[in-house]
Amino acid sequence: MTDKKKNILTSILFLAFGAFVFYEASAIPLVMKNDVGSAFFPKVISGAMMVVAVIRLVMALREKEGEAKASDSDLKGGWETILLLCVYVLAFQPVGFILDTIVFLFLEMLVLTPKEKRSLPLLGGLSIVVPLIIYTLFVYVINTPLPKGLFGF
Amino acid sequence: MVNEAIQMVLLNPVCLGLIFFGVVIGIIFGAVPGLSSTMAMILFLPMSFGMEPMNGISLLIGLYLGGISGGLISAILLKIPGTASSIATVFDGGPMADKGKAGEALGVGILTSFVGGLISIFALMFISPYLAKVTLAFTSAEYFSIAVFALTIISSLSGNSLINGILAGLFGITLSMVGIAPVDGAIRFTFGQSKLYGGFDSVVILIGLYAVTDIIMSGFGRKHILGTGTKYKYSMRGYGIGVKEYLSHWRNIIQSALVGLGIGILPGIGGSTASLLSYTAAKETSKYPEKFGTGIVDGVIASETANNAVIGGSLIPLITMGIPGNVATAVFLGGLTIHGISPGPLVFQKSGEYIYGIFIALLVANVFMIICERAGLRFFVKMLDIPKYILLPIVMVCCVIGAYCSNFSIFDVWYVAVFGLIGLLFKVLKVPATPMIIGFILGSMTEENLRQALMQTGGDWSIFVTRPISLIFLIVAVLSVAMTIRKQLKKNKA
Incomplete structure (x- = not known):
């Protein structure tokens, strides 16, 4: 796999994971009045993850396709x-x-x-x-x- | 408190024995390429849980110190750094071995490791009590900002791909949110599994990411398992260098110790960078930079002083604020909390005897290291011959036992394999793992302090920028992110 393909795969995996966490977090109820709630932080983090993953994807798409290195791994x-x-x-x-x-x-x-x-x-x-x-x-x-x-x- | 500490460590044969054992095992793990000092600490962490607090902690200290020092043996005799921290030792240690001066390089390396360690331990002893007094005034707002600062530094400084580091850090934070939430106790991300209520155990993640992954990798790299190259012969007397000659390098020694100390205090940078940075600094300030890399003692001194100086430095933020800056201190944090010692500003009042005990144990371990590594050199060099195809499967078994013993739960045994596979995926995709573990540990600290601070102000976010210390850390955090982006853009253009 070339580095470009690896980076694209990385972005997609994190994007999907971020979306999943964000979706799951929406279901967490607000318990205390004075508090931002237990859903707030997960939403911020998963939101950030999606944003960074999209940046990663854009950067990866603009990379030049390198040559796939012959891997000697067994x-x-x-x-x-x-x-x-x-x-x-x-x-x-x-x-x-x-x-x-x-x-x-x-x-x-x-x-x-x-x-x-x-x-x-x-x-x-x-x-x-x-x-x-x-x-x-x-x-x-x-x-x-x-x-x-x-x-x- | 100091008296109690002396009784628990210096006057306790069991504790002294464990430090000795830790140093020896640490040197072996540090010296054998493929095993790492972090791996040694992780494997023995669950075992330390069952011991008297001070004994368990002392064992970890011995492993930490021995592990960092052991790397120089293979760096010089095999030209392969036994641990990442000894990377720059190869640059001059290797050529010295070529010239038949392997013994001298080893001797100087061991001696200067001791000196670097000693300077940093003294710095730790003198700085941390004062820093603890300063941090006493910190509120949730400051802790939130420090955690954010630490997270951004770690993500942006680890590995080659900065943006992958940030993703890994965010992933680690996400893992920390599994289970019962801080403040309101809401249950989240457990998917109906009651076993997940308590969240993931940091020990299990550590074993998976830092031991299991490495062993799976060696399966993929089994063609190279026999190792390459030959072992250099060495002969030495004493430490291979006269006191006068060693002291003539005082400028290099002090500079390298300071570099190591500073890097240790900053979160997330670690021993390998310390060794490289201090090597570069020594070269640049030297009167004969052109000789570096040809096999001069100066290079070995720079690298080995700095990587041992990281030890004391990295314990400063851990003890005073509970912030682990690298994987070794993350393991160490696990060892402290299981015994009810929670690092932070009050640690000197609440568990002072243990903190002084840690200082003494560090000094003892350092002395054991310089004696053992020199006297037992022949033995350690022999250890390099143990075939890895026998060693690694046994280490894998130890990983699984370690996971099982941390909670006596079969679930943890499964998770250790799962995290090993996640680590493998990360390795393949070139995503660094260190930000993930630090994110995991700092994640709950970040959220808890954020929510507490906001509750105190009734939801007013300005508290984070009106308190000066909090503001400073946030500004540095923003700057480090900005620099990260700039660096990445530059790299893309090139």
Whole structure:
């Protein structure tokens, strides 16, 4: 994506968000007589956001279209990380900390480790040992419970 | 109060141990590129909640100070700044390493970090009590104007795109409005979710934006995860420089410390700018500017003195007015408020022992830093070898635990992922994240003071311009916005 397209997208996103907040704020009732009310500040801020977003849009439209830089980012690695993170946080409570973390650590290390450095025993070992250490530290040393999940651990 | 503070910090082995631990972990996070000192503070913040107030705060202080100092190790040995604050250290530290003087650069860097930190801590100790007395006279009108001032400065100074910074700041303010409103307690933007009544937790937003986002980014950049370049070898004796020779740089040292201190006090600018600005200033005032960049000690002194001087400076507005100027102090604010210490003009009366405790802890941390970083240099350099593909997934787990432990709510765990993704979107669109977090923190302060001031005057807006201090801050705010627009227009023409 060129910088120009990015800037246009930015303006549209903030414009839409500002409009949404402004609309939602209109529904907030005025409770106290002497007060500007709880709707006032949200309206000012979302109004400002819309104005600035429009300025951003005008500026972006006047920019010259640059060349899209060839990006060397690894889309597969990025999306796999995002997917693993989402699954990890959603399963955190139902599956329980230890099991969930073992699976996440192992898969995420696999995603990030370059092929030539992949040593399954090392990554597997770490994925099991680290959650156990963290769990012990939190639950037994600083008395902070972590989700137990399905199997009671 | 000073006696109590000494008892809580100096005579308390647990507290001293935590400062030591904080400094060591901070140096590691500061030194390893890809981990940042802010990340260290954010990860340990939830843990500090469960500790005795002074112990928790001292841990954060150790992490803050160690983190800023640790960046110089990789700046010199890898030519990559370990934290953004050490950017300018690379300019002369790198060439020094090329010439085989890596040891000297490291030694001077550590020594001058200590001196810069020390000067700023003393400035903090002497300025803040007086400033607190001045701010005692502030009413809601002044606080509103200061918050507006801080917000405009932060938005306009962060990152390359000024207008994106303003948008990010406004977005942060919007997030602060979720939940129960100040003054009348109206419930807004909760969409029927009772979990949102209390609003978002700043810890969760911080972890998402400053840790989770970075780790997702490393997934996109996994081709480079092994790092490039080689590690320079170093050998050193003492701190690599004689006392006399070091002191001969006194002009540079004092100038850089003042630059760092000033930048620290101003909201939103932060360590990386301090290091760059002080490097430029040292170069311009030097008798031999042409030698800068070729590997002279002067460059390292300028950068490393300034970035550590930011620490004391940034705590001045935080302690006296409750205004965090950068992400590190925003984290620190979270650590203070959870223990019932609310920074502001009355903080010396209400929680004086803790504030003096903070001063002492800073001094102790600074001493630990200069000893540890030198004595443990070999160990810290080894840490640079830990592969990031192992480290980052573990840090991600710590992020999730941190979010969970801040409220023991699974919702916060989900939000941390959501804010991580928002941070990613911001990164892709080149919208800076710092204005968002500062906007979030200052948003509720702005609204509350605005509404209180207007209630007192019966809705008369002139109060903001008839009170002199309030007026001054508003004028500066308007000026900074005007300058922002002018700069942007100029840039567009070019």
